[in-house]
Amino acid sequence: DIQMTQSPSSVSASVGDRVSITCRASQGISSWLAWYQQKPGKAPKLLIYAASRLQSGVPSRFSGSGSGTDFTLTISSLQPEDFATYYCQQGNRFPLTFGQGTRLEIK
Amino acid sequence: QLQLQESGPGLVKPSETLSLTCTVSGGSISSSTYYWGWIRQAPGKGLEWIGTIYYLGSTYYNPSLRSRVTISVDTSKNQFSLKLSSVTAADTAMYHCARVAATTGYYHMDVWGKGTTVTVSS
Numbered sequence: 001d002i003q004m005t006q007s008p009s010s011v012s013a014s015v016g017d018r019v020s021i022t023c024r025a026s027q028g029i030s031s032w033l034a035w036y037q038q039k040p041g042k043a044p045k046l047l048i049y050a051a052s053r054l055q056s057g058v059p060s061r062f063s064g065s066g067s068g069t070d071f072t073l074t075i076s077s078l079q080p081e082d083f084a085t086y087y088c089q090q091g092n093r094f095p096l097t098f099g100q101g102t103r104l105e106i107k
Numbered sequence: 108q109l110q111l112q113e114s115g116p117g118l119v120k121p122s123e124t125l126s127l128t129c130t131v132s133g134g135s136i137s138s139s140t141y142y143w144g145w146i147r148q149a150p151g152k153g154l155e156w157i158g159t160i161y162y163l164g165s166t167y168y169n170p171s172l173r174s175r176v177t178i179s180v181d182t183s184k185n186q187f188s189l190k191l192s193s194v195t196a197a198d199t200a201m202y203h204c205a206r207v208a209a210t211t212g213y214y215h216m217d218v219w220g221k222g223t224t225v226t227v228s229s
Contacts, residue, residue: 001170034215036154043203043219044146044154050210055217087154091214094167096144096156 002026002090006099012107017078021102023071023088032092035064035073038101039084048073049091078104109134111204111220119198119227125191129204129220136185137162142207144216145178145189147200155200159207159214160187194227201225 003026013019023033031051036044046055048064051071061076075082083106088099115127129143136143144159158168160178168176172191180187191198201224205216 032213036216038154043221044216045219046215046217049208049215049217050213089154089156089215093212094159094214095169096159096214098154098156101153 001095002029002092002097004088004090004097004099006086006088006102008102009100010103010105012105013078014107015078015080017107019075019078019104021073021086021088021104023066023073023099025069025071025090028068029090029092031067032090033064033066033071034089034091035062036087036089037082037084038087044087047086075104080106109206109218111206111218113202113204113220113223115223115225117224117226119194119225120229121195121227122193125189125194125198125225125227127189127202127204127223127225129187129189131185131187131206136180136187137182140209142209142214143180143187144205144207146203146205146216146219148203148222149197149200152200157189157191157202196227199225199227 005024033051035048038044052064086102110132119125142159145157158178175192177190201222203222204220206218208217
């Protein structure tokens, strides 16, 4: 199985800050990485797929980069509604696997 | 607009079989470009992929659950289902169904159901 490791596990930031979350795959997955946002009690929401493609309807302050084993999700200017938990997921091969999550908290 | 809705018992006894159904509305389950999947999340934990099915019936399962999982599809009802046998307390979780976008062998979940909570307890 491909293991996905996110860092940090949690981060505190303020509205307007720029924040980056990283995800590392245990083996190369080309650009087959997705990012999800999950708020408490809600289903995950797809933000980014194929490492850098913005899902329709997702604000442009979200961006993704990387290929191979190292990936980054960046939020350019945090908004109040962005405080949530973020997960990466490799889609290169079955079994599909997720990172452990990064909790983004208000400072 | 495509919507997915999970249904099934919220309480299952240990050693019994968990059975859930996902009803797809606003689109056809018989699409050549999508698969359909189940993902779960134990309380306070991360996301765990359970398995995925194509409308023609091919399935892919998480190796950690493969011996206990069966996913099936009913195209006439636009539904797909999950069965997990011999459940224990460790199977207590929120269970989500999702549409799995598949592009040249790459998979991600682009539409999710709200989820249903399943508790395993006697």
